[in-house]
Amino acid sequence: MxxxxxxxxxxxxxxxxxxxxxxxxxxxxxxxxxxxDVNDNGPTFQHNLYTFAISESAPAGTTVGRIMADDSDVGLNAKMNYSLEDLEESSTFTIQTDPDTQEGIVILDQPLDFESKRRYVIAVEAINENIDTRFLSAYEFQDRTTLKITVTNVDEPPIFSETSYSWKVLESAQIGTQVGTIYARDTDTTNNPIRYSISKSSDTRQIFRIDPSNGTVYVANRLDRETAAWYNLTVNAREISEHILVINMHQPLTQNF
Incomplete structure (x- = not known):
């Protein structure tokens, strides 16, 4: 029967x-x-390959997707555990068994970076919790499949080389004197050019100017230490694509005189 x-x-x-x-x-x-019921059936994946996509900006704990190995048995005989077999690849992800549906839930465990790694290929194994070798060999109570996870790119803001800049300049410096240079880079693979500007909200916008192409700051007006001994500038680094301005990022810049 x-x-x-x-x-x-x-x-x-x-x-x-x-x-x-x-x-x-x-x-x-x-x-x-x-x-x-007796445990005379092992889990079987219906597909040799499961594919998922996840954004590189997804936080740890995000569910990547669900996979399912079918087991014709019921109750305790149908319970199974999932595991990721490729330890080097799978350290970025974990897998848990849904106790209600017996699905394998693939979860992001570590942050992703599209620029560093765009695809993960991982072997997944499903194995019965209860094994009864009266009906099947131990090997027949498990099955394997392959999981391919593709990381999708997110356009990330420029990153400044320093968290803050501090320079000194003589109050007698002539208009056009170079004060210093800031640098920001596009971390995306597109490596779009960066444009710099001093924030319009800054009271010192008329005192200094910045070269939009290379981030060099120049004296733009006469300086007087007795009137203002230091200036705090906010500099915007903007990533420019071929057709559209992508994103803005602000960097405080302190000037000491």
Whole structure:
């Protein structure tokens, strides 16, 4: 008998008196026979490859996707555990078993970086919690598949080479004197050019100017230490694509005189 093919049988039983001779009385009843499950099936993946995509900006703990190995058994015999087999590749991800659906939930465990690694190929194994070698060999209670995870790019803001800049200049410096240079870079693979500007909200915008192409700051007006001994500038680094301004980023810049 195979419970997976037919779980319930209805048997009609008849009883007769007079040893079943003609003229005797008879009665019938129906007996329901339900087969109890044994662990004679292992998990089986329906696909050799599962593919998912996840943004590089996704935080740790994000669910990447769900996979499922089918097991024709029921109850405890259908319970299974999933594991990621390629330790070097899988250190970025973990997998958990959903106790209700027996699905494998693939979870992001570490931050992603599109510029460093764009694709992960990981072997996944599903194995029954309860193994009964009376019906199958131990090897038949497990199955493997391949998981391919593609990292999608996010246009990231420029990054300054320093968190802050501090320069000194003489109050007698002439207009056009170079004070210093800041630098920001595009961390994306497109490596778009960067344009610099001094924030319009800065009160010192008329005192200094910045070369939009290379980030060099110049004296733009007369300086007087007795009037202002230091200046605090906010510099914007803007990433420029071929067709559109992508993003802005601000960097405080302190000037000491």
């Amino acid at each position: 195979d419970r997976e093919a037919r779980e319930v049988y209805l048997v009609v039983v008849q009883v007769k008196d007079m040893l079943g001779l003609n003229g005797g009385y008879s009665a019938t009843t129906t007996v329901t026979i339900s087969l109890m």
